[in-house]
Amino acid sequence: MQQANTDDLVEQRRYLMRYALLHLRDRDRAEDVVQETLAAALERGESFAGGSSVRTWLTGGILKHKIVDVFRARRREHTISELGDDEDDGRDSDALFDAAGAWQTPPASWGDPAKMLEQKRFMETLEKCNGALPERLAQVFTLREVTGLTTDEICAELGITPNNCNVMLYRARMGLRECLEKNWMTGGRPS
Amino acid sequence: MISCKEVSRLVSESLDRPLTLRERFWLRLHLWRCRSCGNFAEQMNAMRAAMRRLARSPDDPPERG
Numbered sequence: 001m002q003q004a005n006t007d008d009l010v011e012q013r014r015y016l017m018r019y020a021l022l023h024l025r026d027r028d029r030a031e032d033v034v035q036e037t038l039a040a041a042l043e044r045g046e047s048f049a050g051g052s053s054v055r056t057w058l059t060g061g062i063l064k065h066k067i068v069d070v071f072r073a074r075r076r077e078h079t080i081s082e083l084g085d086d087e088d089d090g091r092d093s094d095a096l097f098d099a100a101g102a103w104q105t106p107p108a109s110w111g112d113p114a115k116m117l118e119q120k121r122f123m124e125t126l127e128k129c130n131g132a133l134p135e136r137l138a139q140v141f142t143l144r145e146v147t148g149l150t151t152d153e154i155c156a157e158l159g160i161t162p163n164n165c166n167v168m169l170y171r172a173r174m175g176l177r178e179c180l181e182k183n184w185m186t187g188g189r190p191s
Numbered sequence: 192m193i194s195c196k197e198v199s200r201l202v203s204e205s206l207d208r209p210l211t212l213r214e215r216f217w218l219r220l221h222l223w224r225c226r227s228c229g230n231f232a233e234q235m236n237a238m239r240a241a242m243r244r245l246a247r248s249p250d251d252p253p254e255r256g
Contacts, residue, residue, distance in 0.1 A: 014249035022246055027253075101194025106227035113237040117244055126241050144207065145242040151207050170203040177234055 008048035013038060015055050016063055023067045023142040025131045033066040064147050068157050071139045075158065096174065122184055129179035133172055140165060141172035193217045198228045202235055 016037060020030035040062050041048070048054060096104055116122050133141065139158065143149045149157070151165045160168075193201075198221050201214055210218065222229050 011249075014251075015247075017252070018248055018250035019246055021250060022242075096199075097194070097196040101196035103195050103227050107230040107234060108227075109230045110234055110237060113233065113240065116237060117241055123241060123245055123248075126238070127245060130242070145239060146246040166204055166207065169207060170200055173203050173206075173235060173238065174199070176238060177231075180238075 005048055008050075009038065012048045012055060012058060016058060019059055019146065020063060020067060022127070022130060022146050023139075024070060025135075025138060029070065033063060033070060036066055037063045059147075067147075068143070071143075071158060074135065075139075096178075122180075125180060125184040126176075129176050129183065132179055133175055137168050137172040137175065140168045141176075144169055193221055195221075195225065195228050195231075198222070198225070199231060202228070202232045206235060206239060 013034060016034045017030055020033050021027065024030045024033065037058060038048075041058060046054070046057075098104055110116060130138065130142070140154055140160075143154050143157070144151070151162055151169070154160070155162050155165050198218060201210065201218050204210065205218070222232065
């Protein structure tokens with residue numbers, strides 16, 4: 001390995017870590033899959049120079065599969081209740097609406113979305129709220145929103161029904177939104 | 192008319208699959224009259240954009256004690 005390649009490797013690692021952390025939400029587990037990803041790339045004689053195009057290949061070609069493997073293993077090892085959240089019973093979302101299906105607390109505007117994305121505190125709160133989602137929901141949600149798998153692909157990878165997948169994505173989004181409302185506006189921390 | 196609760200589901204599903212003509216019709220009709228659901232739809236789009244942006248940014252490792 002040349003010296004120049006070490007800097008590239010360190011830089012790639014920082015990006016892969018964020019990607020893995022968003023899915024796995026645990027630094028040790030994220031370090032493991034990122035380590036394995038970089039090792040696999042080295043074995044194939046890949047160079048880490050090349051910035052985002054190499055990163056796309058590292059995440060799509062290797063890291064994504066390692067994350068799905070971890071998800072599957074966790075689903076095998078733990079009962080549904082241990083991973084939080086069971087089949088849709090509608091209770092969560094029911095509390096947000098009255099009997100006629102109208103908002104209990106009507107959503108107010110969050111302001112200019114472009115400005116919001118520039119707010120460090122919004123992005124930090126979003127990551128914390130993602131970390132606070134029940135694991136079963138977070139698995140589906142991050143595969144959809146971070147990796148960009150279709151719901152069909154997620155169903156196939158995790159062995160869940162399409163309807164269940166839609167329900168879980170809905171609940172994840174409602175949960176994330178509630179958490180952001182509670183913690184971003186008021187400056188508190190996700191519980 | 193469909194309710195805000197049904198609209199919230201449709202807005203979520205619109206992020207994952209193409210809605211049918213009928214669904215789009217009812218959704219648009221509702222959003223035309225309901226500012227709250229309009230805000231909700233904007234928030235869902237913003238959350239998606241923010242998650243993608245987050246995924247593309249590097250991790251700053253915590254200080255090792």
